[in-house]
Amino acid sequence: MPPTAERRLLTQNRHLDPGPKPLSKIRTEDGRRRAIIEALHPCIDAGRFPIKRTVGDCVGVEALAFGDGHERIRVLLLYRKVGAPTWREAPMIHAGNDRWQASFTVPELGQYAYTAVAWVDRFMSWRHDFNRRVDESDRARALRSGAELVAAAAARAAGSPARLLRRFAGGLETGASLEERAALANDQELEEAMQAHADRSLATTFAPELRVVVEPLRARYGAWYEMFPRSTAAQPGAHGTFADCIARLPYIAEMGFDILYLPPIHPIGRVNRKGRNNTLAARPDDPGSPWAIGADEGGHKAIHPELGSEEDLQALVEAARFRGIAVALDIAFQCAPDHPYLAAHPEWFRRLPDGTLQYAENPPKKYEDIYPFDFETADWHALWQELRSVFQHWIDRGVRIFRVDNPHTKPFAFWEWVIAEIKRSHPDVIFLSEAFTRPSVMHHLAKLGFSQSYTYFAWRNTKSELESYFTELADGEGREYLHPNAWPNTPDILTEYLQKGGRPAFMVRLVLASTLASSYGIYGPAFELCEGTPREPGSEEYLNSEKYEIKHWDIGRADSLAPFIGRVNAIRRANPALQSNAGLRFHPVNHDALLCYSKATPALDNIVLVVVNLDPARPALGWVDLPLEALGLPADRPYQMHDALTGARYSWSGRYNQVTLDPASAPAHIFVVHRFLRNERNFDYYL
Numbered sequence: 001m002p003p004t005a006e007r008r009l010l011t012q013n014r015h016l017d018p019g020p021k022p023l024s025k026i027r028t029e030d031g032r033r034r035a036i037i038e039a040l041h042p043c044i045d046a047g048r049f050p051i052k053r054t055v056g057d058c059v060g061v062e063a064l065a066f067g068d069g070h071e072r073i074r075v076l077l078l079y080r081k082v083g084a085p086t087w088r089e090a091p092m093i094h095a096g097n098d099r100w101q102a103s104f105t106v107p108e109l110g111q112y113a114y115t116a117v118a119w120v121d122r123f124m125s126w127r128h129d130f131n132r133r134v135d136e137s138d139r140a141r142a143l144r145s146g147a148e149l150v151a152a153a154a155a156r157a158a159g160s161p162a163r164l165l166r167r168f169a170g171g172l173e174t175g176a177s178l179e180e181r182a183a184l185a186n187d188q189e190l191e192e193a194m195q196a197h198a199d200r201s202l203a204t205t206f207a208p209e210l211r212v213v214v215e216p217l218r219a220r221y222g223a224w225y226e227m228f229p230r231s232t233a234a235q236p237g238a239h240g241t242f243a244d245c246i247a248r249l250p251y252i253a254e255m256g257f258d259i260l261y262l263p264p265i266h267p268i269g270r271v272n273r274k275g276r277n278n279t280l281a282a283r284p285d286d287p288g289s290p291w292a293i294g295a296d297e298g299g300h301k302a303i304h305p306e307l308g309s310e311e312d313l314q315a316l317v318e319a320a321r322f323r324g325i326a327v328a329l330d331i332a333f334q335c336a337p338d339h340p341y342l343a344a345h346p347e348w349f350r351r352l353p354d355g356t357l358q359y360a361e362n363p364p365k366k367y368e369d370i371y372p373f374d375f376e377t378a379d380w381h382a383l384w385q386e387l388r389s390v391f392q393h394w395i396d397r398g399v400r401i402f403r404v405d406n407p408h409t410k411p412f413a414f415w416e417w418v419i420a421e422i423k424r425s426h427p428d429v430i431f432l433s434e435a436f437t438r439p440s441v442m443h444h445l446a447k448l449g450f451s452q453s454y455t456y457f458a459w460r461n462t463k464s465e466l467e468s469y470f471t472e473l474a475d476g477e478g479r480e481y482l483h484p485n486a487w488p489n490t491p492d493i494l495t496e497y498l499q500k501g502g503r504p505a506f507m508v509r510l511v512l513a514s515t516l517a518s519s520y521g522i523y524g525p526a527f528e529l530c531e532g533t534p535r536e537p538g539s540e541e542y543l544n545s546e547k548y549e550i551k552h553w554d555i556g557r558a559d560s561l562a563p564f565i566g567r568v569n570a571i572r573r574a575n576p577a578l579q580s581n582a583g584l585r586f587h588p589v590n591h592d593a594l595l596c597y598s599k600a601t602p603a604l605d606n607i608v609l610v611v612v613n614l615d616p617a618r619p620a621l622g623w624v625d626l627p628l629e630a631l632g633l634p635a636d637r638p639y640q641m642h643d644a645l646t647g648a649r650y651s652w653s654g655r656y657n658q659v660t661l662d663p664a665s666a667p668a669h670i671f672v673v674h675r676f677l678r679n680e681r682n683f684d685y686y687l
Contacts, residue, residue: 035073035118037206039064042480049447050111050211051480054220058103059212063116066098071125074198077102079114082211091195092116106214109427114210119203123149123194130185136178143181147173150194157197165193213423218258218326218401219430219451220483221579223514223569224521225257226490228546229265229307230287236552239287242312246319251555253323255528255562256569260320261328261403261521263491265313267295267304269336272359272369276549277535280368289547291332291405292369294339300331300390310397317398328432329394332405333387334360334370342371348383350374375411388418391429395422401430407445408435419449432485446482452519457486457512461497463595463614467586470516470597474584484581486517489527491547494540499532501616504663506530506561508612511668514568515599515610518581525553528561571644571670577606585630591622594659598673604632607673609641613661621660628655633675640674 041062042051053059059079067073075092092100106112126149130142147169154165171184184190232240232248245260252260268288275282282288290304297305303313317327335341337357341348349371350358360367377383391402407415422429433450435442446453460469473484488509489498498505506527513520522528526542535541544551555562572578577599587596593615600607613620626633633639641650641657646666661667 033202033204034069034071034120035065035067035075035204037063037065037075037116037118037204040116040206040210043210044447044477044481047208047210049481050213052213052215052219052451052483053106054215054217055109056105056107056217057214058105059112059114060101060103061092061114061116062095063092063100063118063206064098065092065100065116065118067118067120072121072128073118074121074124074195075100075116075118077104077114077116078205079104079112081108082111082113106212109214109216112212112214114212116206117200117203119198119200121198123153123198124191127185127191130182139178139182143172143178143185146185150190152199153194153197156199157193161193161197164189165197168193213449214427215451216428216430220581221518222258223256223572224259224261224328224485224487224519225252225255226261226263226521226523227252227525228290228491228551229262230290230304231546231551231553233550233552237550239306239550241306242308242316245316248555249319249323249325251562253325255566256573257325259326259328259401259521261401262330264290264293264330264332265303265307266290266293266300267297267302268292269295269338269369271337273336274369274548277543277545278541278548286548287550289369290330291334291547292336292367293332293334294336294341296338299335299339299341300333301393314398326401327399328401328403328430329399330405331390331402333390333410334372334405336369337371339371345379345383345386347377347379348373372409375414384414384417387414388421391418391422395426395429400426400428401432403432403434404450405434407433407450408437408441412444412448415445415450416448423449443478443482446478452483452485455484455486455517457484457517458488458490458493458495461495461614463592466512466516466595466614467597470584471586473517474581479581483519484517485519485521486513487521487523488513490523491526491542491545492540494532494534494542496540497616499534502532503530503559503561504616504667505532507564508614508616508663508667510561510565510568511610511612511670512595514572515578515608515670516584516597518579522565525555525560528565529553529555529557530559530561567645568670571608571672574644575606575608575672577601577608585627587627588625589622589659591620593618593620594622594624594661596624596659598626598631600631607631609671609673610668611659611661611671612668613663616663616667619660619662619664621658623656623658625655626657631673633673641669641671642674644670644672 044051061077063075065073065075077090077092078087080087090102090104092102095101104114126146130139130146133139133142150165150169150172154162154169157165168184168190172181229242229245230240232244234244268290269292273282273286273288273292275286293300303310320327352358357371360370360372373383375383419431430451431449432452433445434454435445436454442453456469460466473479498509526546531542533543535543577583583600583602585598587598589596593613594611595614596611598607598609611624628635635654638651638653641652645668659669661669
């Protein structure tokens with residue numbers, strides 16, 4: 001059952017500091033714990049929320065740890081798969097100024113826990129002091145103290161380690177010259193044995209345990225293609241089916257997309273159905289908006305009868321999987337007036353004072369064909385369970401990715417509960433949050449469990465806007481839990497840039513979305529066919545929007561961007577640097593329209609440099625300034641720039657190099673950078 005309000009409140013506030021304990025409540029042994037772990041990172045909201053990683057990722061952890069006085073401390077990173085009986089340990093390396101660092105990998109889906117433990121390392125403190133002593137009598141006395149420490153460790157050990165430590169203890173105390181005993185004190189084998197059997201009785205453990213949620217690779221990296229199934233029929237005027245979608249798969253695969261996202265596939269309400277261009281009066285042949293969910297044929301667990309059956313959907317899922325494509329479904333928790341829920345559960349919906357149902361509004365927008373759920377209903381337990389069962393219904397039919405419509409208009413507590421419930425049994429499920437809302441709300445939804453989030457990318461157009469926003473996404477605290485998904489267009493969003501910039505504008509936005517973010521998507525075929533006509537000036541709605549009518553797209557048009565999109569996605573697949581949001585760095589260019597940035601893998605074995613002309617109407621020329629040392633590039637010899645878009649190769653040298661981009665032909669370069677090397681036979685080659 002969903003948690004009670006009281007339990008949720010306790011959960012939300014468990015990280016708060018209750019203040020100092022009275023001395024009488026502090027146990028005697030607590031006062032002898034001299035190591036302090038003041039902070040452990042990454043840590044989200046004092047441990048209230050987990051960080052996110054994908055399978056195989058490395059989790060870098062840093063602790064701020066110290067002790068009183070001059071004695072050395074030892075710090076270990078502890079980690080384990082949640083549910084595992086024991087911790088695994090990794091030594092944390094001192095990185096200066098009381099900072100300690102270590103890492104661990106997460107090879108499986110699910111949740112991992114991590115924390116740190118620290119204690120005063122009496123043996124290493126003793127060794128440090130011993131090596132500073134000069135007087136022979138001092139050194140002799142110190143060796144006897146060291147022998148006592150080693151003998152105590154031998155008592156904690158068993159078997160061959162205990163015998164080894166006893167031999168070391170005897171050797172430190174008697175039977176050899178001072179020089180030989182001093183060498184024994186610094187023996188590496190002794191150090192390893194002492195570390196393996198350290199006295200941790202007074203160790204300090206960081207609390208609370210921190211968590212990392214491990215998701216599939218597609219939670220971090222993927223190319224999404226949105227398509228209305230009803231608009232896929234081969235003949236104009238016909239209603240598309242899942243079989244038509246299967247016939248469209250080769251086209252989608254050739255463009256290199258990993259995820260096929262379908263808007264709602266459910267029966268569409270007839271009451272208050274919207275007509276073309278969102279008019280209130282629908283004609284008899286108007287199909288209505290797919291987001292007006294539910295009719296006599298069923299609701300959120302039913303399929304629009306003209307699309308096909310559940311078996312047809314499963315055939316699509318399998319056919320897509322065969323081509324390396326996952327099918328994502330839209331989940332929109334709202335109902336058409338004739339949805340079965342309204343008759344079966346009228347208590348789940350809000351009514352106005354006159355008794356009529358309250359339809360959805362976002363002034364000045366009105367959605368007369370949609371009724372929102374009332375999450376404050378007294379029957380909220382049953383409502384939550386039913387909505388959870390909607391996800392489970394489609395999971396049982398092979399779907400593992402969900403794009404969630406407007407999650408910010410539903411309670412945060414519901415999302416935290418339902419995502420945790422689903423992931424407990426199905427850790428491979430991915431949730432994309434479609435929340436174009438305030439940053440704090442967008443980030444909170446990501447903390448609650450959404451795998452990915454839409455972004456403000458569509459409205460970031462200038463050089464400074466793009467640099468500032470993507471630096472925040474790549475380097476801000478949100479990088480630990482928010483995986484951005486950049487979309488240049490959606491069925492609801494046709495920006496002014498695309499309306500006025502023509503074909504070059506679509507190419508520019510495609511390159512930016514696909515290289516600035518490791519996950520991106522387009523609404524097609526509107527995007528590749530450069531559909532840019534708004535419903536009216538100043539509107540971001542499409543004229544003759546596909547949301548309200550069936551379209552017939554000529555996907556074979558000669559001017560389609562499909563080949564260009566396919567090339568860009570092939571570049572993404574071939575370059576690991578573009579499959580992560582880490583490693584993004586912007587570089588100066590002395591032209592306001594030229595944006596330059598690079599992405600690199602941690603070892604710098606894959607470096608991609610992108611230069612984009614943001615002005616879709618005019619050529620731009622500028623000088624790029626690259627940090628050679630940071631990118632591992634030579635300062636004293638050339639390096640090769642391979643434009644993966646065109647195949648052209650350029651020899652660059654030094655920090656400053658000139659770039660010219662004409663949007664009429666090529667508005668961007670996507671360079672794969674190769675260091676220029678010379679082999680033992682003095683032949684030139686590129687790495």
